Amino acid sequence: MEKLITVDNIRFKDRSLVPIWEKVRSGERIGMKDGARLFETEDFAAVGRMADHVKSNRSGDKVFFVINRHINPTNVCALSCSFCDFAKKKGDPDAYEMSNEEILDLIDDETTEVHIVGGHHPDWPFERYEGIVKAIHERFPEKQIKAFTASEIDYFSRRWKVPPEEALARFKAAGLRSMPGGGAEVFSDRVQEQLRFSGKAGAERWLEIHRIAHRMGIRSNATILYGHIETYDERARHLMMLRELQDETEGFLAFIPLEYQVGDTRVVTRHATPFDDLKMIAAARLMLDNFPHIKAYWVMIHEETAAVALNFGADDMDGTIGRERIAHAAKAKSPAGMARDRIVRLIRDAGRTPVERDALYNELRVYN
Ligand code: V47
Numbered sequence: 001m002e003k004l005i006t007v008d009n010i011r012f013k014d015r016s017l018v019p020i021w022e023k024v025r026s027g028e029r030i031g032m033k034d035g036a037r038l039f040e041t042e043d044f045a046a047v048g049r050m051a052d053h054v055k056s057n058r059s060g061d062k063v064f065f066v067i068n069r070h071i072n073p074t075n076v077c078a079l080s081c082s083f084c085d086f087a088k089k090k091g092d093p094d095a096y097e098m099s100n101e102e103i104l105d106l107i108d109d110e111t112t113e114v115h116i117v118g119g120h121h122p123d124w125p126f127e128r129y130e131g132i133v134k135a136i137h138e139r140f141p142e143k144q145i146k147a148f149t150a151s152e153i154d155y156f157s158r159r160w161k162v163p164p165e166e167a168l169a170r171f172k173a174a175g176l177r178s179m180p181g182g183g184a185e186v187f188s189d190r191v192q193e194q195l196r197f198s199g200k201a202g203a204e205r206w207l208e209i210h211r212i213a214h215r216m217g218i219r220s221n222a223t224i225l226y227g228h229i230e231t232y233d234e235r236a237r238h239l240m241m242l243r244e245l246q247d248e249t250e251g252f253l254a255f256i257p258l259e260y261q262v263g264d265t266r267v268v269t270r271h272a273t274p275f276d277d278l279k280m281i282a283a284a285r286l287m288l289d290n291f292p293h294i295k296a297y298w299v300m301i302h303e304e305t306a307a308v309a310l311n312f313g314a315d316d317m318d319g320t321i322g323r324e325r326i327a328h329a330a331k332a333k334s335p336a337g338m339a340r341d342r343i344v345r346l347i348r349d350a351g352r353t354p355v356e357r358d359a360l361y362n363e364l365r366v367y368n
Contacts, residue, residue, distance in 0.1 A: 040232055066358065188237070
């Protein structure tokens with residue numbers, strides 16, 4: 001029989017994880033090779049216990065969520081990323097464009113955070129995007145607007161010659177408070193080429209735009225799109241690059257692993273397993289020692305795995321969302337939105353304390 005060894009109440013089936021744990025508990029940073037090892041190992045329970053230890057030291061039993069509304073003003077997109085089912089071309093029967101009134105109608109009194117991400121519309125001038133932020137801010141000045149990925153900011157600079165500094169300054173003046181973390185995909189030239197997102201901001205540009213935002217006092221999130229053709233080394237490298245930027249700016253609030261939704265794009269034919277989802281979350285918690293929060297994004301990993309992830313290093317469930325379109329265009333089986341009571345119940349069922357937050361992680365209500 002395999003010999004287990006126990007260190008600090010963690011039972012290790014895979015002894016190669018013990019040196020990683022020794023680094024983590026002594027406050028030494030883990031490196032690229034350690035990161036890749038966390039994905040390779042079959043001892044996912046030990047990886048989870050290590051990450052849970054780190055999470056609990058940082059935020060105790062608290063798990064955050066926000067009453068938010070995801071709005072995707074258009075799915076018309078100039079890019080043709082091979083993994084994306086959401087994007088459509090002009091004239092496609094499923095293409096849509098929302099008016100400002102339609103956007104405003106989606107926001108209700110309860111909403112704290114408005115999350116806006118959309119297609120890179122070839123004909124919408126920069127002012128149209130600016131007008132969306134302005135219209136929301138004017139009608140609902142108290143709502144926090146988290147809008148536009150670095151990929152969109154990069155597109156505005158190439159299509160409309162509005163450089164990132166100017167775009168972000170204008171969005172901020174219009175009412176933008178923070179930026180979502182999408183568009184990062186995987187920081188790898190190989191993956192970028194194979195998945196045909198070469199027309200999109202690459203690693204350097206994505207990081208540069210977040211660096212600019214952070215310097216301007218705009219906090220942001222970061223993501224990884226995983227569960228397709230990326231290698232474990234590429235995942236670990238992606239995390240390292242985010243950690244380096246965070247050392248420099250301290251502007252990131254949360255990291256969100258996005259499990260590739262197979263849909264009709266079928267870059268690979270099977271979804272990542274729940275074990276892989278949990279290892280992704282736990283490895284992120286262990287490597288990103290300078291990120292305040294790790295999200296279990298229930299839309300892509302489903303409620304059940306998200307609830308388990310709250311004991312694998314995640315301390316945030318994202319939010320109620322309203323109507324999610326990106327993962328659901330790719331046939332995600334999770335609900336399109338979740339009621340506050342259900343999120344509270346899921347967090348409680350995971351043995352954690354639900355804390356309702358705003359977009360900047362100020363605590364609004366603790367559900368004891
Ligand atoms: O940028 C596209 C990804 C992202 C697929 O910052 C796909 O709080 C999986 O940015 N399978 C948009 N992912 C989502 C996003 C986000 C979501 C939740 C919270 C936050 C936050 C940000 O979705 C895109 C792209 O990377 N995406 N297609 C797909 N088939």
